[in-house]
Amino acid sequence: DTCTFGKDSPLYAQVNTIIGTPKLFISRNMDPLLFKMNTEGYYNGHVPISGIIAFALTVVAYLYDYKYIVMANEKSANEGNTEMDGIVINHQRSKSLEFEKAFDNYVHKYISSDLKYFSILRGLYEVRIAQEFAKYPQYFGAFSSCNRNFHILTGGPSTLGPDGPRWCGKCPKCIFVYTMLRPRITDEQTIQIFGKELYEDASLEPLFKELLGISGIKPFECVGTNEEMILAMRKFYQASSKQLIASSHIMKLFEHGVLNKMSKSDFIALEKKLMKIYTDDNIPSEIKEKITRS
Template sequence: MKSYSTFIFDSYSFDPVEGQIELRYALDDGIRFIENLAVPHPRTGAAKNIDAALFALHLIGGISYYKTFCPKTIEIRSGTLNETQARFWNTVYEKGLGEFWYKNKMDGKGLVNFPVSEKRVVSPQPSPSPSPLKGRGNILLPIGGGKDSIVTLEMLREQKPTLFRMGSHPVITEIATVADLPLLTVERTLDPQLFDLNEQGALNGHVPITCYLSCLCTVIAELYGFDQIAMSCEKSANEGNVEYLGTKVNHQWSKSEEFEHIFQEYIRTFIDSNLKYWSPVRHMTELEIVKEFAKHPQYFHYTTSCNKNWKIISPLFPHGGERGRVRGEQKLWCNQCPKCAFVFALYAAYLPKERVLEIFGENLFEKKDLIPIYRQLLGLEGCKPFECVGTPEETREAFRLAEKNGFSLPIYAHT
């Protein structure tokens, strides 16, 4: 394939009437990309810090397109960065793409260089004012459908948070209904050329999606008057997966405490000093989180951590939703991936055995094709799977508690 020397952050725009955000990028002024986001309930007026939030979103949004060829030069036409900002974005790209470098056998050290320039000229953007949603609670809580965000929303229930999702997954609609909390949705559309390039052999791999979501949340917070963003990033996200070229590669880096701290500082300094970004479950292990989750059975049949369910459920959902799942027509879990295997072990530790088997439809401890995955999760071979899963110590403790809870453990769990 043709190579490219420069990745360009071209421009961004926001239409407050239509509620449309456009993020524009280019490779050598040859291939041009436009990413679109549809924002709910736009208002006209002035939101003080919206441009700074949009600029950050533009910079993180480019990572999906940058990684196709990883050009040596970065050009920013939508604004400029001082040394502190450039250092932040160098760190986000270098560490956030750690798994990408590892799987593509690349050395990312020093490869990403955001340009420094103190002077900044930005085209005026029409900006909306905080919406009436502010009166319904000042906490914005991103929800992905898993146990962690359920525990977070129940911890903050008395403060009446507003739930937030990127994409219209039906399970999250159900969770919001059960929780009886308001839900905001932003629809993101990647430029289709990205998929064409991937099919033609461009580089591809994991990106720090939690960083993207966090930047998007700052935009929503500024538009609608939220003063807190409550994430659901647990203690276990700090542990990496594998050592590579002297650096620890962490699939969950943008959920780690390291990222949380540097992003908090970035928000305070460059976006909004009054906006709080934090994770109420940061101090909790995966086992502590599932122990709390077990206290809320109303969510058991609506919650999923399986990434594949986004493809499995969406086309089937009109045929029954929760009722369809009860009839066995739909599944929230694929029962084949590391996340399903790990969460099954967690549930087996604290939920009644019959409920666990009802939720998953089978005993995953007995599945022979999951043996290699469980051995990785237990730290018996290879590295921890590149998924949002806990530490080997947590998996081993979950197995021990599951046995006390009535589950028979496979023989490899005792080796």
């Protein structure tokens, strides 16, 4: 069964129709005082939404007698954004394997030993997931990883309806997902999904630099690693014409800022590391056996 959280939307409905599974929807009510404080200049801070969802799904699983709480968090989420005083700061810690195991132990100890919380994609980097996802074009118009879809006060692209844009094309998450998919999809599919070619938008240079590790730190968003960006951009670079590269500000940035500083053996090692399936996860053995057989 598929469970959605927060606010219902045409996007969720469309995905659920394609999957064809029963749907559970968890709604939430926000304290109006939070919005009042926003207008007065208070900061939101970071909300570990994946941790909140984990607890909400545990309640659902307990009430409806489900055995497994299955997430889709990837290996990339284990990497932090920066360090401070010797401590790794990870914006998406509640999506990490460290959190996953700690939460699973908490559930077993205090709620039910029959429940199992895990991520089915834990052994894969985002760049490998994108390779597999690109094989299912029926989902291209029914997914989004742009946080502007989930703004509460201002609304987002998803409020425009099932045929509206899913991507703002200006944020780190849009750039990262675009970069992961671009070597795997056609020009037409790229426009269908993102509405434009992000490699042609010179205004995105600062974000590309952060995502590639050229400058600054990895953005405080749920994005993958610098290495994944480098590998995916190199794949697209290799498949592109000289004319396309010459006309793309972002591809020229990649060429001079990254590509020319790495050797062929560096990229071979990078691909070997990022495209393999890892076994460090929290997936139950009986589920792993089914995955292996399929």
